[in-house]
């Protein structure tokens with residue numbers, strides 16, 4: 001995302017509104033009764049235990065998962081202005097593509113997949129590779145990069161997308177501290193440019209340090225608001241318990257056992 005391309009300025013405008021969203025897979029709900037608003041310019045962390053529904057929330061925003069009931073409303077936000085980085089485990093590393101071409105994919109929506117790259121576009125790709133520190137890896141196959149290098153390449157691709165909303169699913173998983181620092185600086189830069197960034201994370205200390213807003217999720221909203229207010233150990237414990245209770249209920253535990261766990 002070059003500095004020349006500006007997104008809308010930061011404001012209190014709503015960007016995504018969830019209204020009583022019930023969504024999941026094969027008729028089984030994962031998210032239940034989810035409500036709330038992401039504002040334009042938010043830098044929001046989504047925290048929750050494994051299986052809490054963080055990725056499902058992202059997929060509801062991208063439109064990949066359609067709610068069974070309730071609505072996910074995008075306000076003045078065309079889907080092409082949403083950039084989504086799935087969890088590393090959801091990206092096929094064997095796809096035969098060079099690092100350069102993978103990063104270039106960030107421009108596809110603007111220039112089309114099958115058009116040749118202009119000199120300006122090539123320069124933009126090299127600048128993005130340089131910013132994330134992997135210009136020297138450009139000709140290598142994407143699949144042979146280390147976890148950190150791979151994530152740097154994915155961030156370079158995001159840089160080129162010029163998105164208004166950037167969704168990052170566990171972006172620091174399996175990356176070293178130096179890489180995490182580089183990637184966090186980019187997130188700060190995007191936030192400074194008025195873009196909205198939402199990241200699913202597990203590191204509460206990092207969230208406390210760098211993310212002004214937090215959503216704690218456990219299939220339903222446990223808490224959502226300013227990080228200093230929301231990110232408490234009580235809320236984190238509750239989130240783990242509520243997610244576990246929903247998972248137990250899906251595995252067929254009796255309603256009584258579930259209620260006992262919920263009220264413990």
Ligand SMILES: Nc1ncnc2c1ncn2[C@@H]1O[C@H](COP(=O)(O)OP(=O)(O)OP(=O)(O)O)[C@@H](O)[C@H]1O
Pocket residue numbers: 025026030048049050051052053054055056057087
């Ligand atoms: N494609 C799918 N089909 C069926 N069930 C799914 C699918 N994707 C996710 N689920 C189920 O939905 C629930 C929530 O998963 P989700 O990936 O949204 O949680 P998460 O909070 O992102 O978890 P994690 O921290 O482990 O990535 C889990 O029980 C998961 O098994």
